[in-house]
Amino acid sequence: MGSYMKSFAKKFDLYRNVEFGKTVVKFNKGNGKSQWQLAFADDLDSPREFDKVVWATGCFLNPRPIQFKGQDEFAGRIMHSQDVRDMDQFKGQNVMVLGMGNTAGDIAINIVDRADKVYLSHRRGAKIFKRSGADGVPADALLTPASASILWWLEAKMPWLWGKVMDAAMDDNFKQNWGENKPEWGFVQSPSIRDGQYVIVCNDVLIPYVKEGKIVSLPGIKRIAGPRRVEMDDGQVIDDIDTIITCTGYNDDMEILSDVLTFVEGPTGAAPLPNLYMGIFPPEHADSLALISNVHLNGPQIQGRELAAMSVAQIWAGNSTLPSPSVMDEWIRRHNAWLFKRLAKSPGANRGDVKSIDWQTFVHEAAGTGVLDNIGWGWKAWALWWRDSQLYRALAHGPSTGYGLRLFETGKRAQWAGARKAVLDAYEEMQKIKKGGKEVKGL
Structure with missing residues (x-):
């Protein structure tokens, strides 16, 4: 992707209009000016004027913090997923991944071959979705412009039917690829897509790893119960935890x-x-x-x-x-x-x-x-x-x-x-x- 963007910028001569490494720290229309005044970190005293501004920072900027009851007792590491770069740092560790989104799933499956034990802690469940059907055809091949238009209409006019259609599609994808969605895994409790609370996790190997016991699916974390001990919402206690990775999302x-x-x-x-x-x-x-x-x-x-x-x-x-x-x-x-x-x-x-x-x-x-x-x-x-x-x-x-x-x-x-x-x-x-x-x- 990076190579493509560089070649695109070069072909259309965009580099001459780009300044890299700039951090905007102030942004306003002061003193009745018609142009935007942007102050940069490397030159705070000399704001620059711009006719138009496009805000394109993305939604994943500030890690969403979480505080556990008894957290001060924990002797291991508690880190946000944003800080996870080198998977080898988890070699030989017992790791608890907190969250049930795409990031949590990706981290969990990528540390399986390095960590001694991997736990996936979550409360709300998710729609686990393999990127292809059992026949190997990419699932998004079904979302053509024509079919998408129909689904968008249903979403707006008949949300109850749209929810049923989408839930059924997700459930069918799961059944085709992995069979029964066992309640003890905790994924089946995901809310309907209709409600806007859903989490769709695209992951090809998460369920196989759970089936094989390489990843243990657990309820949410209730509290830290000791230097290496974590108590879950259902009362069970997990010992010898070295690292807790919080995949709790971001605030824009x-x-x-x-x-x-x-x-x-x-x-x-x-x-x-x-x-x-x-x-x-x-x-x-x-x-x-x-x-x-x-x-x-x-x-x-x-x-x-x-x-x-x-x-x-x-x-x-x-x-x-x-x-x-x-x-x-x-x-x-x-x-x-x-x-x-x-x-x-x-x-x-x-x-x-x-x-x-x-x-x-x-x-x-x-x-x-x-x-x-x-x-x-x-x-x-x-x-x-x-x-x-x-x-x-x-x-x-x-x-x-x-x-x-x-x-x-x-x-x-x-x-x-x-x-x-x-x-x-x-x-x-x-x-x-x-x-x-x-x-x-x-x-």
């Missing part, structure tokens, strides 16, 4: 934006909610400030980030427009009310959650991709199907790629001449993979 750091954005208080235990239209634009500064990395998406993440960036570029270029401030404020009010209910159920849920169909419709329209118009039920979709059924099939029922975003001329983002061939090639590649899966099944 918006402190530097506290004088720029407005916030509303969230439910008890949840962080304040930033007032952002579509999770991107603060209405009072929509012409010059955009938060690209705040939104938590259902669907392809990389393509979603690209769409957000494309939409910001087209809006600021004047090719697309935002609604009036009053309309944006009303959307924010309704959105925060919806999000408040989700966070009230689970304060740890992502405050960047959005209704997928609203968000996707907005960014596709603003970016000018033309994709949703050409795979839906409108006249453009029927025209494409009639004129070029091969392309329609590949675009609607093939993998979600960035190629499709550059197929159609809409007067906004640039069209790419090679997009059609790239979309067809990606579709053919996926068909070959699916054919191999059918042969595995003997169909």
